[in-house]
Amino acid sequence: MTLYLYFHGDALLHTLTGELPTAPIAFDEPIDEIESEVVDSVRILTARVPKQPPPPDHEWRSLRRVLPDLQPEQFYRYSRALQLLEWHHTYRFCSRCGSPALRHGTELAIACTVCDQLHYPRVNPCVIVAIYRENQLLLARAHRFQIPMFSLIAGYVEVGETLEQAVKREVLEEVGLTVDNIQYVRSQPWPYPTNLMLGFTARYVSGDIVLEEEEIAEAAFYSPAALPLIPPIGSIARSLIDEVCAQLRSESE
Numbered sequence: 001m002t003l004y005l006y007f008h009g010d011a012l013l014h015t016l017t018g019e020l021p022t023a024p025i026a027f028d029e030p031i032d033e034i035e036s037e038v039v040d041s042v043r044i045l046t047a048r049v050p051k052q053p054p055p056p057d058h059e060w061r062s063l064r065r066v067l068p069d070l071q072p073e074q075f076y077r078y079s080r081a082l083q084l085l086e087w088h089h090t091y092r093f094c095s096r097c098g099s100p101a102l103r104h105g106t107e108l109a110i111a112c113t114v115c116d117q118l119h120y121p122r123v124n125p126c127v128i129v130a131i132y133r134e135n136q137l138l139l140a141r142a143h144r145f146q147i148p149m150f151s152l153i154a155g156y157v158e159v160g161e162t163l164e165q166a167v168k169r170e171v172l173e174e175v176g177l178t179v180d181n182i183q184y185v186r187s188q189p190w191p192y193p194t195n196l197m198l199g200f201t202a203r204y205v206s207g208d209i210v211l212e213e214e215e216i217a218e219a220a221f222y223s224p225a226a227l228p229l230i231p232p233i234g235s236i237a238r239s240l241i242d243e244v245c246a247q248l249r250s251e252s253e
């Protein structure tokens with residue numbers, strides 16, 4: 001079977017019944033890139049489509065919005081496809097000598113046409129942390145959120161840092177708190193654009209909440225019984241929040 005993943009931005013073309021196309025679709029505008037691979041004996045063809053109305057009997061569905069309805073393996077497949085498209089779109093030249101680079105024949109890499117240097121797709125590690133204090137969980141609303149949603153503290157790992165150092169630094173920078181007992185939970189690739197989210201829990205130690213005002217609009221500790229709007233099911237933020245809340249509830253019984 002072949003599945004056709006047509007992306008416009010993070011919107012993926014679906015049929016009106018929620019299926020992915022299994023046959024190629026003719027668009028008015030030319031498709032500018034295509035990526036092909038076989039996953040679990042399913043051939044995946046991925047294309048970036050210029051902005052245009054969907055073909056008859058189809059619609060564009062944002063990956064973020066369909067996330068709660070996806071099986072994890074579906075999300076990982078779409079996420080990988082979107083990240084590969086982003087990579088092809090963004091990396092066309094050798095960062096060592098500036099010459100054009102072309103897709104390598106066997107490696108998942110581009111090769112410089114002059115100096116032969118290989119360049120692999122970039123993955124950006126990003127820590128995300130659920131901070132608990134007694135029977136409450138820290139949630140923050142970032143200015144970048146498009147809806148009035150509260151999530152966990154998150155940020156990119158800097159060069160030379162351990163993940164634990166990144167957690168401590170981000171928490172101190174964004175909300176002015178110190179934490180300990182940093183425990184890794186799980187990871188999730190996040191295609192906005194090429195992040196690998198590394199999920200942790202951490203225990204509050206000291207400090208009053210002081211916001212990094214350029215990034216965070218508000219932050220507070222919340223009881224599991226009175227949470228504000230939180231991220232959708234399917235996101236690592238939501239799974240960490242749900243698990244820590246379940247743990248806090250069981251401890252307070």
Ligand SMILES: [Zn+2]
Nearest residue numbers: 094097112115
């Ligand atoms: Zn080069």
